[in-house]
Amino acid sequence: MLDLAILGLLQEGDLHGYEIRRRMRDSLGLTANISFGSLYPALARLEASGAVTATERAAGVAPLSSGAAMGSLSGELAALRARRTSMARPKKSKKVYRITPAGQAYFAELLATPTSPDDARNFSLRLSFARHLAPDVRLALLQRRRAQLVDRLTEVSTSARREELDVYARCVVEHTEERVRHDIAWLDGLMAAESQRSTHHSISQDPSVGHSMAPANE
Amino acid sequence: MLDLAILGLLQEGDLHGYEIRRRMRDSLGLTANISFGSLYPALARLEASGAVTATERAAGVAPLSSGAAMGSLSGELAALRARRTSMARPKKSKKVYRITPAGQAYFAELLATPTSPDDARNFSLRLSFARHLAPDVRLALLQRRRAQLVDRLTEVSTSARREELDVYARCVVEHTEERVRHDIAWLDGLMAAESQRSTHHSISQDPSVGHSMAPANE
DNA sequence: TGATCGTTGTATCGGATCGATACATCTGTT
DNA sequence: AACAGATGTATCGATCCGATACAACGATCA
Numbered sequence: 001m002l003d004l005a006i007l008g009l010l011q012e013g014d015l016h017g018y019e020i021r022r023r024m025r026d027s028l029g030l031t032a033n034i035s036f037g038s039l040y041p042a043l044a045r046l047e048a049s050g051a052v053t054a055t056e057r058a059a060g061v062a063p064l065s066s067g068a069a070m071g072s073l074s075g076e077l078a079a080l081r082a083r084r085t086s087m088a089r090p091k092k093s094k095k096v097y098r099i100t101p102a103g104q105a106y107f108a109e110l111l112a113t114p115t116s117p118d119d120a121r122n123f124s125l126r127l128s129f130a131r132h133l134a135p136d137v138r139l140a141l142l143q144r145r146r147a148q149l150v151d152r153l154t155e156v157s158t159s160a161r162r163e164e165l166d167v168y169a170r171c172v173v174e175h176t177e178e179r180v181r182h183d184i185a186w187l188d189g190l191m192a193a194e195s196q197r198s199t200h201h202s203i204s205q206d207p208s209v210g211h212s213m214a215p216a217n218e
Numbered sequence: 219m220l221d222l223a224i225l226g227l228l229q230e231g232d233l234h235g236y237e238i239r240r241r242m243r244d245s246l247g248l249t250a251n252i253s254f255g256s257l258y259p260a261l262a263r264l265e266a267s268g269a270v271t272a273t274e275r276a277a278g279v280a281p282l283s284s285g286a287a288m289g290s291l292s293g294e295l296a297a298l299r300a301r302r303t304s305m306a307r308p309k310k311s312k313k314v315y316r317i318t319p320a321g322q323a324y325f326a327e328l329l330a331t332p333t334s335p336d337d338a339r340n341f342s343l344r345l346s347f348a349r350h351l352a353p354d355v356r357l358a359l360l361q362r363r364r365a366q367l368v369d370r371l372t373e374v375s376t377s378a379r380r381e382e383l384d385v386y387a388r389c390v391v392e393h394t395e396e397r398v399r400h401d402i403a404w405l406d407g408l409m410a411a412e413s414q415r416s417t418h419h420s421i422s423q424d425p426s427v428g429h430s431m432a433p434a435n436e
Numbered sequence: 437t438g439a440t441c442g443t444t445g446t447a448t449c450g451g452a453t454c455g456a457t458a459c460a461t462c463t464g465t466t
Numbered sequence: 467a468a469c470a471g472a473t474g475t476a477t478c479g480a481t482c483c484g485a486t487a488c489a490a491c492g493a494t495c496a
Contacts, residue, residue: 022377025373026373026374026377026391027383027387027391028387028390028391029390029391029393029394031337031338031370031394031398032335032337032338033335117250117251119249119250120249120250124390124394127386127389127390128386128387128390129386129387130386131384131385131386152249155243155244156244159240159244165245166349167349168345168346168347168348168349169245169246169346169347171345171408172246172247172342172345172346173244173245173246173247175247175404176247176249176342179397179400180249182397182400186393190389
């Protein structure tokens with residue numbers, strides 16, 4: 001669901017569509033770029049349902065601090081006025097989206113609701129927003145994903161007559177299986193970190209600038 | 219595209235819809251189960267376009283050897299006749315699909331056509347059917363995928379301000395990056411196996427070997 | 437006996453998503 | 467000035483998905 005990704009990104013600040021797409025690519029784990037044919041209808045849906053409000057504003061204006069919490073209509077008027085008075089030329093217009101309290105409730109509901117076929121994309125999305133979850137719900141998310149991966153592994157090992165496949169198909173199947181094993185090990189590490197995090201939860205909370213693995217090169 | 223997967227599986231023998239879905243899961247690299255809401259319309263499309271023929275036959279009948287190459291109508295008649303004479307009870311009816319020469323041509327065309335955003339699913343599918351490709355086209359497929367993964371890696375390393383992300387989002391991003399690196403190494407191994415497999419041939423000119431960042435296409 | 441449950445199997449519906457495309461503005465290069 | 471490329475919004479048809487319904491079969495258990 002795109003709604004979850006959009007609302008989660010909007011909770012960290014107001015964004016316009018193009019920037020939402022960029023952050024989905026490199027701030028979330030989404031490998032494939034999301035399509036504009038999905039993004040803009042999703043934004044229109046969210047705006048129609050009252051989860052977000054859109055504010056059209058010209059470029060060059062300060063990103064947030066001008067109007068405190070102006071809605072859609074007043075925002076458009078302000079953008080027009082600024083276009084005529086201070087800005088001589090009608091610059092590029094961006095529709096900046098802001099999440100509403102109803103949108104935050106919707107986000108919390110989406111995030112807590114477990115999806116029936118919890119595929120990789122859905123799980124990565126939920127894990128990216130896991131700081132909004134209670135520790136027990138967070139751990140349940142990891143365990144459910146792990147159980148599903150283990151299920152897939154046993155299914156593959158039982159029903160795959162691999163000797164009937166040719167070189168390339170078998171190569172793909174084996175690589176898939178290896179990736180599943182790797183993901184299970186990764187989840188085990190995450191769960192260990194979770195339980196360690198819950199034992200002494202009152203230590204310093206600045207995990208953002210802790211250890212960087214020197215990604216500057218290459 | 220589902221058409222490619224369906225036609226590729228049908229080239230190894232006649233199958234019915236449910237079995238096609240099973241083989242997509244554990245004979246190809248498709249991690250997520252394909253939906254019936256995609257599979258059955260795709261089969262109907264392929265049948266309407268003449269790429270496959272459907273034969274409804276009862277269970278318990280020998281899978282292939284009864285009628286040599288009967289079409290759809292005669293197949294249905296044969297199934298009805300067998301149901302009345304040899305089989306007393308009207309068993310479960312399966313629609314068995316068989317690929318036609320036109321379907322084989324369509325398959326070859328789909329397999330050779332490079333997809334613009336060559337995502338993981340598309341690539342795994344094509345690699346599973348790589349034995350139908352010429353060695354040079356096969357190698358080009360691997361190199362194109364590798365170039366795309368390298369592109370993604372450089373994009374991520376440049377534009378990701380990872381220190382702004384919280385623990386969970388950064389964890390997801392790093393795991394994604396690690397998986398991309400792993401896939402690149404896997405592709406390198408495959409390409410090495412390919413070039414070793416082609417040592418029998420005389421490599422007169424092969425300009426793209428060694429230039430990993432050279433997309434000669436488009 | 438039959439009652440219930442899980443598996444196999446085909447099919448459809450509405451909505452979500454995709455790929456392609458169009459259009460417009462800004463920025464940098466030659 | 468001319469051109470290319472990034473930025474930005476938007477729509478279209480086709481495809482894909484999740485849910486659901488329906489039906490026949492096998493197995494298990496009371």
